[in-house]
Amino acid sequence: MSAATTTAGTAAGGRAPAAPSGIRFDNVSVAYGENVVLDSFDLTVEPGEVMALLGPSGSGKTTALRAVAGFVRPCAGRVLIGGRDVTGLPPHRRGIGMVVQQYALFPHLRVEDNVAFGLKARRGRTASRAETAARVAEALEMTGMAAYARRHPRELSGGQQQRVAIARALAIRPGVLLLDEPLSALDTRLRSGMLAELARLHRDLPDVSVLYVTHDQVEALTLADRIAVMDRARLRDCGTPQDLYRRPRTEFTASFVGNANLLPVTAGPDGTADFAGTRLTVTPAEGAAPGASATLCVRPHLVGLGDGPNTLHGRVTEVQWRGATHRVYADVAGHRVMADLRELRTTPEHGSDITLHFAAEDAVLLPAGAGSTDDE
Amino acid sequence: MLVHSKGARRAVWTLFLVLFLPVFALPLLVIVAASFASSWSGALPSGPTLAHYRDITQGDSLRALVTSLVTAVAASLLALAAGTWAALAAQRLRPRARKVLDALFMLPVAVPSVVVGLSLLVAFSQPPLLLNGTPQIVVIAHTVLVTAFAHQSVTAALARLDPAYEQSAAGLGARPAYVLWRVKLPLLLPSLTAAAGLCFALSMGELSATMMIYPPDWLPLPVRVFATTDRGALFAGAALAVVLMAATLLVLLAVSRIRTKASYR
Numbered sequence: 001m002s003a004a005t006t007t008a009g010t011a012a013g014g015r016a017p018a019a020p021s022g023i024r025f026d027n028v029s030v031a032y033g034e035n036v037v038l039d040s041f042d043l044t045v046e047p048g049e050v051m052a053l054l055g056p057s058g059s060g061k062t063t064a065l066r067a068v069a070g071f072v073r074p075c076a077g078r079v080l081i082g083g084r085d086v087t088g089l090p091p092h093r094r095g096i097g098m099v100v101q102q103y104a105l106f107p108h109l110r111v112e113d114n115v116a117f118g119l120k121a122r123r124g125r126t127a128s129r130a131e132t133a134a135r136v137a138e139a140l141e142m143t144g145m146a147a148y149a150r151r152h153p154r155e156l157s158g159g160q161q162q163r164v165a166i167a168r169a170l171a172i173r174p175g176v177l178l179l180d181e182p183l184s185a186l187d188t189r190l191r192s193g194m195l196a197e198l199a200r201l202h203r204d205l206p207d208v209s210v211l212y213v214t215h216d217q218v219e220a221l222t223l224a225d226r227i228a229v230m231d232r233a234r235l236r237d238c239g240t241p242q243d244l245y246r247r248p249r250t251e252f253t254a255s256f257v258g259n260a261n262l263l264p265v266t267a268g269p270d271g272t273a274d275f276a277g278t279r280l281t282v283t284p285a286e287g288a289a290p291g292a293s294a295t296l297c298v299r300p301h302l303v304g305l306g307d308g309p310n311t312l313h314g315r316v317t318e319v320q321w322r323g324a325t326h327r328v329y330a331d332v333a334g335h336r337v338m339a340d341l342r343e344l345r346t347t348p349e350h351g352s353d354i355t356l357h358f359a360a361e362d363a364v365l366l367p368a369g370a371g372s373t374d375d376e
Numbered sequence: 377m378l379v380h381s382k383g384a385r386r387a388v389w390t391l392f393l394v395l396f397l398p399v400f401a402l403p404l405l406v407i408v409a410a411s412f413a414s415s416w417s418g419a420l421p422s423g424p425t426l427a428h429y430r431d432i433t434q435g436d437s438l439r440a441l442v443t444s445l446v447t448a449v450a451a452s453l454l455a456l457a458a459g460t461w462a463a464l465a466a467q468r469l470r471p472r473a474r475k476v477l478d479a480l481f482m483l484p485v486a487v488p489s490v491v492v493g494l495s496l497l498v499a500f501s502q503p504p505l506l507l508n509g510t511p512q513i514v515v516i517a518h519t520v521l522v523t524a525f526a527h528q529s530v531t532a533a534l535a536r537l538d539p540a541y542e543q544s545a546a547g548l549g550a551r552p553a554y555v556l557w558r559v560k561l562p563l564l565l566p567s568l569t570a571a572a573g574l575c576f577a578l579s580m581g582e583l584s585a586t587m588m589i590y591p592p593d594w595l596p597l598p599v600r601v602f603a604t605t606d607r608g609a610l611f612a613g614a615a616l617a618v619v620l621m622a623a624t625l626l627v628l629l630a631v632s633r634i635r636t637k638a639s640y641r
Contacts (some may be wrong), residue, residue, distance in 0.1 A: 071543055096547055104540035121550035176548075
């Protein structure tokens with residue numbers, strides 16, 4: 001779904017927006033002394049859009065989120081929420097909802113008082129006493145925590161605390177919801193459950209812009225309308241999950257969003273490429289002129305066994321059984337090729353010859369060195 | 377804990393009791409025993425009597441106890457307010473300025489308390505700041521002496537407080553004052569009560585600075601204990617000491633009850 005259709009969908013959604021929605025980073029830089037942690041960051045999150053900031057630790061994604069919240073001050077650039085410049089505003093005047101990794105529920109307050117906190121702090125500005133109670137009930141209902149209203153946070157499990165933290169952020173009806181690795185403290189099974197919950201919550205609140213910081217590509221692919229891939233303080237790539245997964249534009253994106261075989265090739269004419277003397281048919285890329293060296297990206301699960309349109313001959317170096325699939329590592333002309341094959345009846349032996357193939361539309365050509373991390 | 381063999385553990389316990397009992401516990405027991413005696417010539421005190429305690433329940437001794445309690449409560453509340461305020465404010469300072477502030481607060485502890493008493497006496501004995509001879513100067517002296525402890529324990533507690541609480545509260549739209557009253561202070565409450573208890577206990581027992589400055593109409597209990605024993609009335613002094621001890625312990629016990637109620641984690 002593109003940003004434009006998301007916006008249109010929101011407008012048709014009915015409910016009037018409760019608070020200004022949409023975030024814009026306008027050339028934002030953040031530095032601690034000499035250490036630049038966010039470098040000329042430009043990104044627009046449309047009203048109602050879920051934007052995932054995906055990157056390894058130290059990539060600047062959390063800094064970007066904290067710049068929206070107002071906990072770090074950019075040394076250059078502007079941050080806009082709902083079209084309003086908030087760069088100089090303190091956090092409590094920005095109208096955001098935020099959920100952090102460790103939830104930070106107030107331990108001395110009951111669940112209902114935690115959820116009411118934002119409303120009471122703003123009383124006189126937004127909600128009356130009766131309205132506060134109604135909104136707390138609504139937020140707890142939405143997150144399925146109504147039965148726990150009288151408990152203290154310490155009496156709740158991690159997953160329940162997470163729901164309360166989300167309810168607390170939603171109760172103030174923010175136009176912008178900031179989620180900072182909200183699921184990383186949960187175990188794997190709870191996490192996939194919470195992912196579905198978050199997706200449902202966002203369907204119920206179509207006007208809210210969500211900025212979702214994560215290092216987990218599954219979370220980003222599942223939840224986001226668009227993903228912004230970050231590395232070393234910079235934005236590397238931005239697009240819909242399908243787009244980034246099927247047509248990555250940089251090697252960093254290709255390897256960080258899903259697994260990828262990255263093979264050095266020489267681009268040829270008419271959608272062909274030359275890999276170690278083998279002519280392959282591929283999906284061409286802009287900027288990869290015939291004769292130029294390029295990188296070929298093929299997803300391991302799109303590599304098949306046996307002959308096909310693009311055939312590679314190699315030797316098996318490693319086989320891993322992963323339940324539903326076998327991950328086969330093969331050495332092809334000195335390069336490692338991974339193939340995720342549906343569980344094989346006979347496991348290939350180490351050192352045996354293997355023939356692999358992939359379709360032309362599954363092989364994406366990337367300009368060599370694009371998005372490589374040393375662009376200074 | 378770190379000793380595993382049975383024999384060694386017994387040896388450690390014996391050593392502990394041999395060192396601890398004579399130094400810490402026995403003298404206090406002796407005071408209690410002496411407070412009920414009218415003479416002590418043999419190994420044990422003799423002539424059991426309640427006369428000393430009866431004397432305390434009326435007249436100057438009772439006044440001295442009340443004086444001590446009022447002074448200690450006032451001084452520890454003032455110290456707590458000043459120490460907490462300074463600790464909160466210091467968070468916004470640069471590390472170097474913070475070190476200077478810390479050192480400033482530690483100064484009264486480093487300086488002998490007699491000197492603190494004397495310097496207050498000299499400093500406030502001339503108009504326009506003539507506090508010499510007033511109860512206030514005693515309260516001020518005690519406050520100066522105990523603020524360091526309040527400041528230090530609140531500073532330590534603040535350093536342990538996860539900044540995520542404050543940030544979450546601010547993110548939810550709470551103004552800094554609201555965050556302070558509804559989030560930070562409640563979370564600091566256990567440390568605040570602990571600091572208050574410590575300040576109270578220190579103030580209740582303060583003698584050397586008090587000796588320099590107390591006016592005749594504001595005579596705290598430790599001064600009276602000293603004066604009584606100095607006169608040679610050892611058993612009456614012991615009874616006063618026991619009362620001082622009991623009053624302090626009672627208040628500390630009450631404070632620690634608030635503390636257990638206020639700890640959330």
